Amino acid sequence: MKNEKLTTDEYDALEQVAAGIKTERVSACVARNTKRLSGLKLLSFRGDGRLSITDKAQQLLFVRRCINGLRAIAADPLAPLEKDVAYFLGKKAHIIAREAGEGYDISDKGRESLVDIGTLGM
Template sequence: MKNEKLSTDEFNALEEIARGIKGKPSACVGRNSKRLSGIKFIKFERSGAIILTDAGRQQLFLRRCVMALRALADAPGAVADKDVALFLGKKSHIVATEDGFAITEKGRESLADIEAQGM
């Protein structure tokens, strides 16, 4: 997958599409649909529905992982999503503690690399 930098507005549009759009898409989705479609994160069905591609789902998951790492770097505690905790634990980025989870040195290094890339 290409390393595409998305704006907060573009992530908001992806999240809205992931939840499912009933009726007319919001202005946020409208503003960002051309670029998100161009980088293959969303696609338009024949019926007119807008859906996430596998790459779009992966991008949202990675964002949730980065946000969890940032939160744990600030203060150890719980991770909101079990799938994120499982993934970060398998990658040795976080460890379980009495109070929830804590970021490991490997996790801090990965987070520093992510921050250096401006993500």
């Protein structure tokens, strides 16, 4: 995505589409962001005319969840993490399961990643 930063509103629109649009009409949030997100190849229209997120958008949302999870653990070792996020961050050695059995500690690699993320403005 080069340097195309998404706004919180655009992320919200992606998450709403990912969760599934239950009605014929999309929310105002999705409506005002559809054109830009489609242009970035994050949203597409299915054959039936409904919006869906692309694989690229799924990856982007997962990375965002991982970043938010890493930040949460940095702030509170007992912060809950979704299973897939905890697995990924653990596999990449960004977090370490605590010996006490609950929560995670952030590793040096995880701290370095947070610094890098901060400098990128994510």
